[in-house]
Amino acid sequence: QKEVEQNSGPLSVPEGAIASLNCTYSDRVSQSFFWYRQYSGKSPELIMSIYSNGDKEDGRFTAQLNKASQYVSLLIRDSQPSDSATYLCAVGNNAGKSTFGDGTTLTVKP
Amino acid sequence: NAGVTQTPKFRILKIGQSMTLQCTQDMNHNYMYWYRQDPGMGLKLIYYSVGAGITDKGEVPNGYNVSRSTTEDFPLRLELAAPSQTSVYFCASSSITGGGEQFFGPGTRLTVL
Numbered sequence: 001q002k003e004v005e006q007n008s009g010p011l012s013v014p015e016g017a018i019a020s021l022n023c024t025y026s027d028r029v030s031q032s033f034f035w036y037r038q039y040s041g042k043s044p045e046l047i048m049s050i051y052s053n054g055d056k057e058d059g060r061f062t063a064q065l066n067k068a069s070q071y072v073s074l075l076i077r078d079s080q081p082s083d084s085a086t087y088l089c090a091v092g093n094n095a096g097k098s099t100f101g102d103g104t105t106l107t108v109k110p
Numbered sequence: 111n112a113g114v115t116q117t118p119k120f121r122i123l124k125i126g127q128s129m130t131l132q133c134t135q136d137m138n139h140n141y142m143y144w145y146r147q148d149p150g151m152g153l154k155l156i157y158y159s160v161g162a163g164i165t166d167k168g169e170v171p172n173g174y175n176v177s178r179s180t181t182e183d184f185p186l187r188l189e190l191a192a193p194s195q196t197s198v199y200f201c202a203s204s205s206i207t208g209g210g211e212q213f214f215g216p217g218t219r220l221t222v223l
Contacts, residue, residue, distance in 0.1 A: 004152075032210040043200055043214040044153070051209065088152060092210035096141045096160060097168075100152040 003027060004091050006101035015110050019076040023089030023101055026070065032092035033065055033072045037085045038103065044088055048074060079108045111136050114215035116201050122221045123191040131186040131218050133201030139213075140206040142184040144168075144176065146197040147217075153200065159184055160206075191222045 006023050013019045021035075032051050036044035048063040050056045050072065056063045062075040072091075076083055086105045090098040114135045123129060135142065140161045145153040155168030159178040173195060175187040184203075188195060198219050202212040 034211065043217050044212075045214070046211050049209060049211050090212075096204060096206070096210060097143075097155065097158060098210060098212060099155075100145075102150070102152040 002101070003099045004089055004101040006087075006089050007104045009104040010107060011104055012107045012109060013079050015079060015081060015108055017079050017108075019079045019083065019106055019108070021074040021076075021087050021089075021104050021106070023072045023074075023091075024070055025072070025089075025091045025099075027091065027093070027099075028067075028070065029093070030067075030070075030091045031094050032098075033063070034090040034092065034098065035061075035063060035074045036088040036090060036100075038088060039085045076106075079106075081108050081110050084108050113137065114201055114203055114213055116199075116215035116218050118218060119216065120219045122223060123188075124223060125191060125193065127191050128187070128189050129191070131188070131199055131201075131220075133184045133186065133215060134182050135184075135201075135203040135213075135215075136182065137203060137205070137213065138181060139203035140181070141204045141212075142178065143202045143204075143212065144174070144184070144186045145200045145202065146170065146195075147200060148197050156186065156199075188220075193222050196220060196222045 035048040086103040089101040092098040157176040
């Protein structure tokens with residue numbers, strides 16, 4: 001079992017729809033959870049971080065964390081073609097290290 | 111602030127050659143990391159450092175070496191390059207007080223032929 005698993009994708013949604021990206025992790029003592037966006041040929045860019053159970057909203061993005069189920073998700077509302085990218089889930093420990101999933105590629109069709 | 115900078119952007123090596131990938135950050139971050147990303151895959155941690163003079167192995171350290179003599183710089187050395195080291199290499203940094211968010215450099219695309 002991988003330490004961090006994401007939907008294999010690719011995920012395709014129409015413009016204006018909600019995109020839902022999911023991630024599960026195996027280490028129960030994980031402290032911090034991140035979503036990075038990576039455009040093709042570019043480096044990852046942090047878009048959301050979440051540290052406690054529940055929802056965290058930032059603009060069109062909502063991160064959801066359920067530590068009991070070891071599950072973290074990212075919702076993108078009103079998806080735009082510019083949201084087309086690979087989304088990486090990362091899980092951090094208290095030593096400053098993060099483990100990354102393999103990513104889910106999202107395509108938003110106009 | 112330039113953030114995290116990496117040089118070179120691209121490099122082609124012959125099997126058995128060596129090279130150093132440079133990484134510099136100007137955010138005074140304690141933590142620095144080197145990752146490799148193979149096509150269609152996530153990031154694999156090669157080495158990381160929690161401060162000047164302190165380094166530790168990550169998930170895939172074989173064939174690489176690092177040093178951290180200053181807070182700003184974290185070079186990655188490839189000795190005896192092999193085709194399996196063909197990848198995109200990313201350097202990242204984070205603050206000890208920042209909750210773990212990492213800031214990435216633009217990457218170095220390395221091909222070993």
